[in-house]
Amino acid sequence: MDFKFMGGSMGSVVGEKITRLIERATAESLPVIMVCASGGARMQEGSFSLMQMAKIASALYIHQKDKNLLYISILTSPTTGGVTASFGMLGDIIIAEPKAYIAFAGKRVIEQTLGQKVIEDFQVTEHLFGHGLFDLIVSRNLLKGVLSELFRLYGLPRK
Numbered sequence: 001m002d003f004k005f006m007g008g009s010m011g012s013v014v015g016e017k018i019t020r021l022i023e024r025a026t027a028e029s030l031p032v033i034m035v036c037a038s039g040g041a042r043m044q045e046g047s048f049s050l051m052q053m054a055k056i057a058s059a060l061y062i063h064q065k066d067k068n069l070l071y072i073s074i075l076t077s078p079t080t081g082g083v084t085a086s087f088g089m090l091g092d093i094i095i096a097e098p099k100a101y102i103a104f105a106g107k108r109v110i111e112q113t114l115g116q117k118v119i120e121d122f123q124v125t126e127h128l129f130g131h132g133l134f135d136l137i138v139s140r141n142l143l144k145g146v147l148s149e150l151f152r153l154y155g156l157p158r159k
Helices: 012-027 047-066 081-085 107-114 125-129 140-153
Strands: 032-038 071-079 093-096
Touching: 012 032, 012 047, 032 081, 047 071, 047 081, 071 081, 071 140, 093 125, 093 140
Parallel strands: 032 071, 071 093
Antiparallel strands: none
């Protein structure tokens, strides 16, 4: 997902492509690694974009639960909205980049909803990790080695 295009928002085409990727990986018994950088669902598409989250989650359920295959979610900055609320957090292993902004709703919306101020950086990787939201914090320069080690631990062959 490219954040430079419409905030990396997920519309019906993006949702379909991600679903097909998961279905193909499932059919070929391959792990899925998804790198997320998204502003959430594309609201101008209405319910079509919102349904993509359920569609992707359903494909991941088959991949993870029915076929017992690995799904690794890598969250980059920013990962927000429905992507965070759905497939971004469904990984068997969830990795976040250091200092990434990861949230469902923005700080202003949360403060208006709660009627109180929230602490600075409460939607940044390190704070969220301290509350158990991720499994690992890994910088990009170390990611290849970490993924290789995770594959080894899961007994996945190297190709």
